[in-house]
Amino acid sequence: MERIKKTAKLMEKAMNLLFLACGSLTILFVILITIFLVISGIPAIKEIGIFNFLFGDTWASTAAEASYGILPFILTSVYGTCGAIIIGVPIGLLCAVFLAKMSSQKVGSFVRNIVDLLAGIPSVVYGLVGMIIIVPCVRSVFNLPDGASLFSAIIVLAVMILPSVISVSETAIKAVPKEYEEASLALGATRTETVFKVVIPAAKSGIITAVVLGIGRAIGEAMAVMMVSGNVANMPSLFGSVRFLTTAVASEMSYSSGLQRQALFSIALVLFLFIMIINFILNMIVKRGKQGD
Numbered sequence: 001m002e003r004i005k006k007t008a009k010l011m012e013k014a015m016n017l018l019f020l021a022c023g024s025l026t027i028l029f030v031i032l033i034t035i036f037l038v039i040s041g042i043p044a045i046k047e048i049g050i051f052n053f054l055f056g057d058t059w060a061s062t063a064a065e066a067s068y069g070i071l072p073f074i075l076t077s078v079y080g081t082c083g084a085i086i087i088g089v090p091i092g093l094l095c096a097v098f099l100a101k102m103s104s105q106k107v108g109s110f111v112r113n114i115v116d117l118l119a120g121i122p123s124v125v126y127g128l129v130g131m132i133i134i135v136p137c138v139r140s141v142f143n144l145p146d147g148a149s150l151f152s153a154i155i156v157l158a159v160m161i162l163p164s165v166i167s168v169s170e171t172a173i174k175a176v177p178k179e180y181e182e183a184s185l186a187l188g189a190t191r192t193e194t195v196f197k198v199v200i201p202a203a204k205s206g207i208i209t210a211v212v213l214g215i216g217r218a219i220g221e222a223m224a225v226m227m228v229s230g231n232v233a234n235m236p237s238l239f240g241s242v243r244f245l246t247t248a249v250a251s252e253m254s255y256s257s258g259l260q261r262q263a264l265f266s267i268a269l270v271l272f273l274f275i276m277i278i279n280f281i282l283n284m285i286v287k288r289g290k291q292g293d
Contacts (some may be wrong), residue, residue: 092165172206
């Protein structure tokens with residue numbers, strides 16, 4: 001009996017050490033990536049000048065007189081992410097409400113399988129479907145010479161963030177205590193009023209987490225948006241060809257050298273810091289919401 005207890009304690013300590021090692025490795029990877037991007041990205045920023053780099057409106061890395069301004073990429077990434085969130089979050093939230101509170105078991109199971117399938121589709125497939133369907137539709141509907149634009153990228157990104165928004169929002173809504181809903185119904189509120197005025201406010205921290213995941217997916221996507229946005233370094237316009245921060249790195253890294261290659265690492269550093277700042281701000285909002293609850 002004592003041997004069994006000692007063996008159990010040893011196993012528990014071993015598992016605790018294993019979990020600690022895995023958690024420490026995760027932190028170590030983040031630190032190493034940060035150090036690598038800082039070391040690789042700072043030299044180009046110093047040579048170009050931080051103001052010219054961040055606020056320059058012309059990117060011509062292969063011209064005789066090269067220019068390395070990434071303001072078009074920054075604005076395009078911001079506009080594209082905001083547009084995807086504006087379109088995707090309401091649709092995803094309403095779908096989560098349907099799955100959690102409105103649908104039957106059979107219908108809900110079917111829709112969840114579809115959502116899981118969306119989550120498993122590779123981004124290049126989203127880009128291919130966007131090229132074949134969305135880009136021609138945008139071109140014909142808005143009478144444009146080319147449908148590859150920021151608007152097409154926003155639509156593709158909105159679809160791509162749906163699985164994250166739906167699954168996390170549904171989990172948050174289901175986690176709301178049944179007593180909240182029952183008390184609201186007992187006071188005379190309709191089912192719809194209860195969902196939108198009681199359940200969703202109570203699940204706001206989880207819904208904000210879903211938005212955080214959606215932003216991370218949208219701003220970090222490269223392949224799909226490269227295939228539908230036109231991939232041209234223009235200042236952003238809704239129906240013009242544009243280039244995102246991610247696509248700027250992906251499209252030129254294979255043939256870059258010298259200062260151009262260093263500038264691409266600087267873009268990656270800016271993107272990394274951008275995502276870190278957004279996640280920090282939204283996580284602070286989530287924590288304040290939980291403290292308020």
